[in-house]
Amino acid sequence: MSLDAVAAALAPHRLAVTGAFHPGADDGAPDGTGTLVLASPGAGFWPHASAAPEFADGAPDPLDRWSARVLGGVAAGLGGAALFPFGGPPHPPFHTWALRGGQAFASPVGLLVHASHGLWLSFRGALALPGRLALPEPAASPCATCAARPCLSACPVGALGAAGYDLAACHAHLATGPACMTAGCRVRAACPISAGAARTPAQSAYHMRQFHP
Numbered sequence: 001m002s003l004d005a006v007a008a009a010l011a012p013h014r015l016a017v018t019g020a021f022h023p024g025a026d027d028g029a030p031d032g033t034g035t036l037v038l039a040s041p042g043a044g045f046w047p048h049a050s051a052a053p054e055f056a057d058g059a060p061d062p063l064d065r066w067s068a069r070v071l072g073g074v075a076a077g078l079g080g081a082a083l084f085p086f087g088g089p090p091h092p093p094f095h096t097w098a099l100r101g102g103q104a105f106a107s108p109v110g111l112l113v114h115a116s117h118g119l120w121l122s123f124r125g126a127l128a129l130p131g132r133l134a135l136p137e138p139a140a141s142p143c144a145t146c147a148a149r150p151c152l153s154a155c156p157v158g159a160l161g162a163a164g165y166d167l168a169a170c171h172a173h174l175a176t177g178p179a180c181m182t183a184g185c186r187v188r189a190a191c192p193i194s195a196g197a198a199r200t201p202a203q204s205a206y207h208m209r210q211f212h213p
Contacts, residue, residue, distance in 0.1 A: 001078065003133050006037050009078060013070045014049065015124060016042030018114055019101020020135055027100065028093045030081055034132040038094075038101050039071060039125050040117065046203035061086075063124075063206070071125040080129040094123050102138035109151045109160050109187055115139035118194030119151060119187065122207075142193045154190035156180075161187075174212040181208050 007017045018040040023029035029036050041049075049055075054062040054069070064086045075082035085094045098104040098112050104121060107113035114121040143149070152161050156178070159170040174181055184204025188194060 001129070001131055001133060003035075003037070003135065006078065006127065006129070006133070009074050010039055011042070013074070014042050014045040015039045015070070018117060018121065018123070019098055019103040020133065021097070021100040021102060022132055022135070023100075027097070030083075030128045032130055033080075033128040035129045035135070036083075036097060036101075037127040037129060037133075038097060038123055039074075039127060040114075040121060040123050041197070041199075041203070043198040045198070046200045046206075050202070050206075067124040071127065075127050075129075078127065078129055080127050083126045083128055085123055085125070092126070094126070097126060098123070102135070105141035105143065107143055107151060107191070108149050108162060110164060111151075111160075111188070113141070113143060113191060113193065114197075115142055116193065117197035118142070118191035119185075119189075120191075120194045120197035120199045142191075146192060148192075150190040150192070151187050154187045156186065160185070171212055174208070181205065181212065184208060 003017060003020055010016065017037055019038040020035055023033050023036050049063065049066055052066045054066040067084060071082040083092045085091060095112065104112045104114045107119060111119055112121050113119050155161060157169050157173045159166045159173060180186060182205050183201050
């Protein structure tokens with residue numbers, strides 16, 4: 001098996017590989033994991049996922065249930081197991097895994113930034129696979145060559161910047177019904193690399209409703 005084969009297994013579900021590494025004893029991966037592969041929304045993700053039966057049955061958490069079904073099936077087909085950032089506590093250490101995966105980095109605002117997804121990086125799950133797959137060389141942080149750093153000044157109320165995240169200020173602003181609720185976080189969108197994530201406004205609006213009902 002190769003990492004390209006894993007990507008090919010994810011592609012029909014509009015999911016993309018956004019990092020992979022060989023976990024050690026302290027990484028929190030299941031015993032016997034040779035390679036842990038992170039899976040994120042890719043091009044065409046939201047029209048595909050939101051048309052699934054989970055979004056029509058009226059039950060809660062349709063995206064999480066879709067992720068569990070789809071990634072569970074992919075993992076089984078590859079002889080591994082699926083892990084998810086939801087359903088806890090306890091929660092697997094996805095933030096740490098992302099930094100270990102060679103494609104994601106700490107940004108100036110503290111959020112994870114991805115080499116091709118920018119600040120729109122999110123994870124639907126991870127695949128714990130038994131073999132040690134050949135991995136590409138780690139990417140370079142896009143922030144290292146970003147002189148403008150628009151993420152630091154994009155929040156209209158300064159809730160997210162170099163000083164950290166003021167959660168109360170963020171929710172207070174969202175309560176006024178600004179564009180953030182329909183188009184997503186302006187800080188995430190301001191990253192020049194974020195366009196690579198192919199994030200649609202409908203997907204951002206869904207996540208904002210989960211964050212700020």
